[in-house]
Amino acid sequence: MPKISSKQNSVKIALSDTGVASVDKALGILRLFHSDAPELSLMQIAERTGLYKSTALRMLASLESALLVIKKMDGKYALGPTIASLYAAYQHQQSLEAIVMPILNKLMRITHESAAFHVRQGDKRLCLYRVDSNQALRDHIKVGDLLPIDKGAGGKVLRAFEGSKDKASAQIRKDMVLAITGDRVKEISGISAPVFNAEGLVGVITLTMPTYRFNPKMAATIKSNAKALTELLGGQFQAQV
Incomplete structure (x- = not known):
């Protein structure tokens, strides 16, 4: 399998400037996860969204509560089971x-x-x-x-x-x-x-x-x-x- 470059993984996600700010930030975090980046650390999430780590942590707490993301034993975040149910509905x-x-x-x-x-x-x-x-x-x-x-x-x-x-x-x-x-x-x-x-x-x-x-x-x-x-x-x- 070819190695994925760190440059590709460091591409930032543009956050929406419309709608409810906190919702836009949370959705921006969800958009970071994909097949080449199934797990992300808090630092990576903050860097790629441009959010302060404290802000990203609050957004992640809300996403965890809804089971949209889960925090793994190594401290990294991954998509949660709610994503699977949403995909099944889709x-x-x-x-x-x-x-x-x-x-x-x-x-x-x-x-x-x-x-x-x-x-x-x-x-x-x-x-x-x-x-x-x-x-x-x-x-x-x-x-x-x-x-x-x-x-x-x-x-x-x-x-x-x-x-x-x-x-x-x-x-x-x-x-x-x-x-x-x-x-x-x-x-x-x-x-x-x-x-x-x-x-x-x-x-x-x-x-x-x-x-x-x-x-x-x-x-x-x-x-x-x-x-x-x-x-x-x-x-x-x-x-x-």
Whole structure:
């Protein structure tokens, strides 16, 4: 194996001057670790970030608390187990995208309406994937947008299959699809169905359109595609009563 030059290992990482300063410094430290530098001493970290050793030590203490780094017996630092779990989540998302996006593209081609895949994030729902309608009038939700969990077809379906006890949720679990008009925004309507993997609920696929183009007959198309996506992910798509 060729020897890695000390000059290559001494390249400094530029710290961001935007955002929260302490977070930027901590992230700058994480960026120092790579295949050629899996372990670093406090001195090396301070030199390569330009931080005082006392500042670097405080950042490392926070990273250790989150198990993003660990301190070894020889005093050097290495990446911690949280990095592995984050990478596993990243790999899962990448593989999920490869399965979800063809379904969303097909839905848009069939219906000419916007199709999206939403997941729960905290007390909201996140638009994880989306294919925009090719029609001029459509809603303008983007990937990464957070939406209410208690409004809109997608939010109501997520809550229903997470165990919400109200009568409307029970009906959603029985029907396996929900089509509603003007719930989140008066001018926008939606149709949504749940998606499962072998472990349970993953998210929902949702079709959105201006209310004047709302067609409840599209519910059957959304439901059948949610079933197909569920089967691709190894889950079971069946009514819950």
